Amino acid sequence: MSAGRRQERQAGDGGEPSMTEQAYNFAYLDEQTKRMIRRALLKALAIPGYQVPFASREMPMPYGWGTGGVQVSAAVLTPEDRMKVIDQGADDTTNAVSIRKFFERTAGVATTERTPEATVIQTRHRIPEAPLTENQILVYQVPIPEPLRFLEPRETETRKMHALEEYGLMHVKLYEDIARHGHIATAYAYPVKVEGRYVMDPSPIPKFDNPKIAGCPAIQLYGAGREQRIYAVPPWTAAESLDFEDHPFEASKADHPCALCGAEDSYLDEVIIDDTGGRMFVCSDTDYCRARREAGHTGAMGAPYETEAQA
Amino acid sequence: METASLGGGFADAPVDAARAFRACLNAMARPGRIETVAGAAPPAPLSVAAGVALLTLCDPETPVHLAGAHDCGAVRDWITFHTGAPFSGPAGAVFAVGSWAAVQPLDAYPIGTATYPDRSATLIVEMPGLTAEGGARLSGPGIRDSARLALPETAVFRRNAALFPLGLDFIFTAGDRLAALPRTTRVEDA
Amino acid sequence: MYVAVKGGERAIDNAHAWLAEERRGDTAVPELSVAQIREQMALAVNRVMAEGSLYDPELAALAIKQARGDLIEAIFLIRAYRTTLPRFGASAPVETARMACLRRISATFKDAPGGQVLGPTFDYTHRLLDFKLAADGEVPAAPETPAAPAEVPHITGFLNRDGLIQEEPAGDDTPPDLTREPLELPAGRALRLQSLTRGDEGFVLGMAYSTQRGYARNHAFVGELRIGTVAVEMEIPELGFAIEIGEIELTECETVNQFTGSKTEPPQFTRGYGLVFGQTERKAISMALVDRALRWKELGEEDSGAPAQDEEFVLYHADNIQATGFLEHIKLPHYVDFQSELELVRRIRAEAEAATSREAAE
Numbered sequence: 001m002s003a004g005r006r007q008e009r010q011a012g013d014g015g016e017p018s019m020t021e022q023a024y025n026f027a028y029l030d031e032q033t034k035r036m037i038r039r040a041l042l043k044a045l046a047i048p049g050y051q052v053p054f055a056s057r058e059m060p061m062p063y064g065w066g067t068g069g070v071q072v073s074a075a076v077l078t079p080e081d082r083m084k085v086i087d088q089g090a091d092d093t094t095n096a097v098s099i100r101k102f103f104e105r106t107a108g109v110a111t112t113e114r115t116p117e118a119t120v121i122q123t124r125h126r127i128p129e130a131p132l133t134e135n136q137i138l139v140y141q142v143p144i145p146e147p148l149r150f151l152e153p154r155e156t157e158t159r160k161m162h163a164l165e166e167y168g169l170m171h172v173k174l175y176e177d178i179a180r181h182g183h184i185a186t187a188y189a190y191p192v193k194v195e196g197r198y199v200m201d202p203s204p205i206p207k208f209d210n211p212k213i214a215g216c217p218a219i220q221l222y223g224a225g226r227e228q229r230i231y232a233v234p235p236w237t238a239a240e241s242l243d244f245e246d247h248p249f250e251a252s253k254a255d256h257p258c259a260l261c262g263a264e265d266s267y268l269d270e271v272i273i274d275d276t277g278g279r280m281f282v283c284s285d286t287d288y289c290r291a292r293r294e295a296g297h298t299g300a301m302g303a304p305y306e307t308e309a310q311a
Numbered sequence: 312m313e314t315a316s317l318g319g320g321f322a323d324a325p326v327d328a329a330r331a332f333r334a335c336l337n338a339m340a341r342p343g344r345i346e347t348v349a350g351a352a353p354p355a356p357l358s359v360a361a362g363v364a365l366l367t368l369c370d371p372e373t374p375v376h377l378a379g380a381h382d383c384g385a386v387r388d389w390i391t392f393h394t395g396a397p398f399s400g401p402a403g404a405v406f407a408v409g410s411w412a413a414v415q416p417l418d419a420y421p422i423g424t425a426t427y428p429d430r431s432a433t434l435i436v437e438m439p440g441l442t443a444e445g446g447a448r449l450s451g452p453g454i455r456d457s458a459r460l461a462l463p464e465t466a467v468f469r470r471n472a473a474l475f476p477l478g479l480d481f482i483f484t485a486g487d488r489l490a491a492l493p494r495t496t497r498v499e500d501a
Numbered sequence: 502m503y504v505a506v507k508g509g510e511r512a513i514d515n516a517h518a519w520l521a522e523e524r525r526g527d528t529a530v531p532e533l534s535v536a537q538i539r540e541q542m543a544l545a546v547n548r549v550m551a552e553g554s555l556y557d558p559e560l561a562a563l564a565i566k567q568a569r570g571d572l573i574e575a576i577f578l579i580r581a582y583r584t585t586l587p588r589f590g591a592s593a594p595v596e597t598a599r600m601a602c603l604r605r606i607s608a609t610f611k612d613a614p615g616g617q618v619l620g621p622t623f624d625y626t627h628r629l630l631d632f633k634l635a636a637d638g639e640v641p642a643a644p645e646t647p648a649a650p651a652e653v654p655h656i657t658g659f660l661n662r663d664g665l666i667q668e669e670p671a672g673d674d675t676p677p678d679l680t681r682e683p684l685e686l687p688a689g690r691a692l693r694l695q696s697l698t699r700g701d702e703g704f705v706l707g708m709a710y711s712t713q714r715g716y717a718r719n720h721a722f723v724g725e726l727r728i729g730t731v732a733v734e735m736e737i738p739e740l741g742f743a744i745e746i747g748e749i750e751l752t753e754c755e756t757v758n759q760f761t762g763s764k765t766e767p768p769q770f771t772r773g774y775g776l777v778f779g780q781t782e783r784k785a786i787s788m789a790l791v792d793r794a795l796r797w798k799e800l801g802e803e804d805s806g807a808p809a810q811d812e813e814f815v816l817y818h819a820d821n822i823q824a825t826g827f828l829e830h831i832k833l834p835h836y837v838d839f840q841s842e843l844e845l846v847r848r849i850r851a852e853a854e855a856a857t858s859r860e861a862a863e
Contacts, residue, residue, distance in 0.1 A: 159426050198476070234453035
């Protein structure tokens with residue numbers, strides 16, 4: 001092959017990417033992409049729980065790592081926002097750190113770990129414990145947006161099922177669980193019915209968080225990048241966890257107080273602390289736990305807040 | 312194309328559009344809530360708010376229907392120059408702009424399909440003013456108990472809501488203010 | 502006393518620094534230049550361009566260097582870069598009949614106008630490690646013959662003249678763009694081909710191979726395989742005509758497949774088609790076979806339930822960037838979901854044990 005056929009470039013051999021951060025648009029996405037996502041978001045709010053197809057773009061992070069949430073956040077962020085990013089309830093998990101850094105860099109927005117101070121919160125797998133407010137937007141990262149997917153792998157079929165409001169299969173599945181285990185065997189990504197119409201996947205939050213979706217004052221937006229779907233729950237909207245009269249939905253969690261802050265009402269992570277079966281339970285929402293300790297609450301294994309801050 | 316059509320766009324598109332969209336998002340998420348927007352100086356009879364909404368949401372992928380007095384050279388040139396959106400009749404419109412009388416009849420616009428209810432038009436309706444006072448009673452998703460917004464009429468929105476999950480969505484504009492009414496909102500006379 | 506683990510940000514920075522060091526390897530060994538990768542790892546560069554959907558050998562070589570030779574990672578870098586590029590317009594369809602071929606073979610005719618040109622192929626190399634290459638990669642110049650005629654006609658054109666192969670009329674429709682619109686099913690052929698050409702080589706190969714082994718067998722002959730360069734032209738509205746904006750290298754494969762026919766229609770061969778950036782013939786042949794398998798409906802064939810006939814299955818799983826992202830995401834923290842299942846399993850087990858002990862007591 002002759003070299004003359006090739007386009008020659010100046011940059012390149014040094015191993016430096018040929019595009020700098022400054023070369024990217026506000027919040028990374030180009031304006032046309034943002035408009036496309038924004039139109040999808042408005043339709044998603046107008047049809048609560050319905051999955052709007054959108055032309056998800058390839059992002060500089062892998063599919064499955066929050067590309068949908070990142071695109072939704074990028075489409076709603078303004079320079080005035082203060083953003084919080086959590087993964088598993090924690091601000092300090094590596095992927096949350098990475099996404100927060102991405103927005104600090106590309107949108108120049110202020111960030112915070114404190115739930116009440118945030119105006120946009122991007123989350124993976126949790127809803128914060130602190131009640132959300134009218135001035136907040138909660139953006140969920142969604143891996144598989146289709147609640148019927150594990151019952152019917154074909155998109156062409158599930159789309160029809162939603163159109164016909166044909167959710168019998170889901171009830172059969174839940175009922176079979178009860179027959180086999182005595183319980184509904186879904187512990188996370190527990191489906192909800194929004195405003196009595198669309199059955200929706202709330203993303204893989206523990207079912208403990210399900211009741212927080214309904215009647216929430218904040219706007220809840222869901223982005224699935226790889227699967228190219230956006231959906232939403234407007235504020236003050238009904239979202240009922242599917243159940244049966246004789247087996248009502250129950251938002252469960254580990255039956256312990258938090259070992260650090262003593263909270264009895266928060267969702268807990270289990271931490272293995274030695275090789276002889278020792279374990280402790282701590283708040284999954286690290287900001288909630290910090291705020292409680294700051295306010296003087298201390299759990300069985302926690303140090304008073306000042307001591308820890310100095311450590 | 313008149314040189315006037317080259318002006319009146321967003322000065323700093325990424326940031327102006329971001330702020331404008333947040334207003335549209337809040338309006339659609341909280342039906343009846345009135346938001347103030349800025350950044351566009353469109354030619355008459357387009358209001359600032361309608362101009363902002365068009366700049367924020369339209370591009371070559373979204374056919375726009377201009378109804379009545381809005382279908383004039385100045386508006387066409389301005390939209391073409393700033394958004395590149397093509398123009399269409401009501402049946403092919405993703406967005407429509409005009410006064411309440413001009414956007415009629417509503418059954419001319421796409422309301423989506425059973426499998427894709429999102430493929431429905433959004434109507435930007437220019438109003439003489441926006442006020443909650445003495446307005447229709449609104450309830451449904453996005454509204455805590457009830458909200459109020461003065462609407463041109465009410466029965467038509469009840470018929471639209473009855474089509475759910477199909478139906479039209481509305482953005483009402485007056486001056487630099489806008490409010491929205493998605494298909495989910497239940498509308499009752501005051 | 503317990504203090505929760507912190508320091509995610511520092512951990513990430515350190516990991517990146519370590520990664521950069523590992524990428525460079527032993528500093529006593531000279532660093533690879535992008536030009537070296539572009540020239541001497543050309544088939545890797547071609548794969549990255551094809552699956553990255555961006556024709557730029559220089560950037561593809563850079564991506565390979567940055568990705569430490571992990572081609573899927575390199576494809577990912579290219580895709581993420583591509584998506585930020587502004588679009589100035591669309592080119593006119595390339596004319597592969599006007600390809601300057603460096604390789605052109607047909608398995609259906611012993612000879613045809615334009616001839617059989619082996620070109621730079623591995624086909625008849627004996628796969629013996631060349632230890633001489635370890636010491637010295639310099640090679641004597643290959644013998645040259647005069648350039649092939651400017652236009653080499655397509656083999657399928659000869660069949661077409663006699664009505665022996667199904668007609669593929671040219672269309673003026675703008676093909677959908679998989680990278681700008683969400684995938685919607687059923688997909689037209691243009692969309693399917695687009696998905697296949699940027700699909701993972703291994704996945705498309707596996708699907709194609711399954712058709713040969715009887716899962717929707719479609720009796721493919723390579724009617725023609727050609728590799729070469731074609732001009733890319735773009736219509737410039739201000740000029741009112743098309744100008745050549747560059748040249749790209751392509752591999753095109755046209756298969757001649759199982760004939761169809763009925764009492765009213767005389768039998769005719771059918772077609773499969775593959776077209777891929779660069780010299781990528783394994784991929785182009787695979788693509789043609791899978792394309793043909795996916796056409797069962799329009800050709801009035803039966804759905805045998807084979808994976809390669811299943812449009813939804815093939816199109817949703819061919820993309821290695823989607824696949825690898827989702828596959829690898831399961832290594833991210835899932836404490837919360839796991840904890841919820843752990844609680845549930847503990848509770849069900851406790852209830853089962855209680856029931857067993859109650860029964861034993863009765």
